[in-house]
Amino acid sequence: MMIILQIILFIVFAPLLSGLITKIKNNLRMRKGQSIFQPYYNLAKLFSKDEVISETASWIFRVTPFVVLSSTLAVAILIPVFIFVSPAHKIGDFLVIVFIFALGRFFLALAALDTGSSFGGMGASREMFISSLVEPALCMVIFAISLQFGSTDISAFSGMHAITVSSLVATLALFLVTLAETSRIPVDNQETHLELTMVHEAMVLEYSGRPLALIEMASYIKQMIFFFLIAQLIFPIGLPTAHLAQILPWVLWYLVRIGIIAIIVALVEVIVAKMRLFRVADFLGFAFVLGVIATVCVILGV
Secondary structure (H helix, E strand, O other): OOHHHHHHHHHHHHHHHHHHHHHHHHOOOOOOOOOOOHHHHHHHHHHHHOOOOOOOHHHHHHHHHHHHHHHHHHHHOOOOOOOOOOOOOOOHHHHHHHHHHHHHHHHHHHHHHHHHHHHHOOOHHHHHHHHHHHHHHHHHHHHHHHHHOOOOHHOOOOOOOOOHHHHHHHHHHHHHHHHHHOOOOOOOOOOOOOOOOOHHHOOOOOOOOHHHHHHHHHHHHHHHHHHHHHHHHHHHHHHHHOOOHHHHHHHHHHHHHHHHHHHHHHHHHHHHHOOHHHHHHHHHHHHHHHHHHHHHHHHHHO
8 A cells, every 4th residue: 555655655755845845947038937736737648649760769668668667667566655665675775766767867878779870879878878877876875875884775764864974965965966877957957859869769769659758757656756855865854654644744844845856956957057068077076086985974973
C-alpha cells in the first residue's frame, strides 16, 4: 500500500514541481508566462498524439521510454517518503540509485544514436561527457553522507538529525549535481532547442507522442527525487508512521520543503547564465571538491 501511495505521489506532483519552477522564473522576469499546470496539459497533449518513428530506428528506440520511466519509478520506490524505512530498502541503497539512473541514461543515449540523427549523436556524446563528471561527484557526496550517518541506506539520514558543517557542504555539492542531473542552468537549458546548446533535448528530439510523454514524466519524477534528497539533508524531520492522520501533515510539509528548493533553483536559473560545455567540467569539479571537503569535515567531527 505504501509503495502504491508513494508512486502516486511522485506521478501526481512531479509535473507540478516543474510548472512551479517555470512560473517563478517568469514572475522574476516580469512576465506572465504559462500556467503552473502547463506540464499536465503538455503530457495530456502528448498522450493523445500518435508517434512518428524513424526508418532507421530499432527495438532500442521503442523500448527506451519504458526503460527510462521504469528505472525512475524504481528509484522512487527506494525513497522513504511515508515511513522511516522504505518498503524496498533491502533491494538497494543510495549507491544503487546512481546505477539505476545510469541505466536510464545509457538507454536514452543509445536511442539517440539509434535514429542516425546528427543532433541525437551530438546530444548523446554531450550527455555521456556530463555524466562522467556527475557520477564521481555524486559518489563523493554519498561517501561523505555514509561516513556521517554510518550507512549508505537512505533511511539512515531520512529522519531527524543534527545539521553539521559536513551535511551543509554535502548538500551544496548535491545541489550542484542536481542542476546537472535535471538539465538545469548553468549546465543545460530546458527552454531552448538551439543545436549549439542542446544536451537532453537533442537526445529526445526524435521522440513524439506517448513515448515522449513517458520520457518527460520520467524527467519530472527524477527532479522530484533529487529535491527530496536535498530536503532530507537540509530540512530534517521525523517521518510519520503508517497512520493516515500523521501522513497527511507530513505530505504537506514534504511539498513545502520541495517548494522551497524549487524557488532556489528558479533563482539560480534567472541569475546565472548557461555555461559553455567545457566549463561544465569546472562546475562539476567544484562539486567533487565540495564532496571531498564534506568528507574531511566528517573525519574532523564538524
